Amino acid sequence: MMNSITEQLTFSVSLSYEAHAIAQEYSKSIPSTVKRQQVYLNTLAVYVVDNYLQCMGFETDWLCSDSHNHLAIKLMDVADLKIKNLGKLECRPVLPKAEVCEIPPEVWSERVGYLAVQFNSSLKEATILGFTTQAKAEVTLSELQSLEDFLLYLSELEIAKSPQQEHSSSLVKIGQWLDGFVDAGWQSIEHLLNPQQLGLAFKSTMSITRGQKIDLGVQLEKMSVALVVKIAALSEGEVDILTQVHPIGHHTLPEGVNLTISDQSGKNVLEVTSRNEDNWVQLEFSAELGEKFKIMVAYGQSQQTKEFEV
Known part of the structure; x- marks a missing residue:
């Protein structure tokens, strides 16, 4: 067969x-x-x-x-x-x-x-x-x-039926995405963003792009955002990573949405904050095989952090 x-x-x-x-x-x-x-x-x-x-x-x-x-x-x-x-x-x-x-x-x-x-x-x-x-x-x-x-x-069904396992699998193995093994909960961006947003933000060619809805609570007046991560192979053992935050259901982000990248020691290495009428914010960096980092999205007193390993 x-x-x-x-x-x-x-x-x-x-x-x-x-x-x-x-x-x-x-x-x-x-x-x-x-x-x-x-x-x-x-x-x-x-x-x-x-x-x-x-x-x-x-x-x-x-x-x-x-x-x-x-x-x-x-x-x-x-x-x-x-x-x-x-x-x-x-x-x-x-x-x-x-x-x-x-x-x-x-x-x-x-x-x-x-x-x-x-x-x-x-x-x-x-x-x-x-x-x-x-x-x-x-x-x-x-x-x-x-x-x-x-x-x-x-994969999402597995998480939903085994909530006690969710914390243990919270580390996102982003290095495996290029091999087709995408962590549960990371969707194709077409399911998160409207076509106009895709046309604006995704002109560069990347190997794989995935997104996840982030709820920052009442601080965003019930408006959720999408954390989008793109990854592409640069060379043996090194990848290029582009991360973006987009509004969901709105054209622009509120002023003051913060996107931060920190290394495995916890030190902030990159940071950007939305201005009035920004359609999205983004940061781009490279990482090596085995390297860990965190992406934090914050607004006012609310924040969410995602941990990644290449």
Whole structure:
């Protein structure tokens, strides 16, 4: 079985003899041709997602899923896969030329999300196109969120279901971002900022950009800000880091928002403060592999600090 992750952040699997043997086993006792084909495709879809999640380091439990229960698959159109400690994910098959992912009503509840798995015409290959959290009859394929966002979503679910672990993982391993391992809670900036802000602030080409909503309380009159961090490799063992603070839902920052960078000893090394009508503030610096630093965003008596390691 060959696996590959394409540049579009989809995930393709060559469907082996084993995959088809499992699908055949699940569907063989079903008399209706249409229902038998449905179970066959559902089983292949679950097989693909199970393979993908295990490759990504998530622990799955197909045996405890409804899609493994022979009575359930006869009575319902179900293709769920249980992710340990997170919940059930629905793996929906998509035919080769389809433009929508169909989600049957019986799986509109008790699901943490829906993955679209598209097959080629020979059923020799399947590709996970993306995911949605919307429980509705049809989701157009262009509406799907990327697999990159899906992994971030699962990481956020892990944090939400294990709040006691949040403090221990508070150190952001920013050096791993370039390898595709982005810490939970750091979103694609398109989810935080409007298109006008992106056009103004992100003209430089960077390797990876992520952001996080920062709430500084009533000092900002209920206006949240986005802490945005960009990272790019400069040379072996050294990276360029650009950090910015943007308003969320407003065009400008209030005067007096402070952005500070401190080294691992706690000494402030860079600082900038917003002026009246500033659209954003930013600081740029370089850091070496293994180096730690802190980013602090403050306004009045409120402040938040994030710790990073390259």
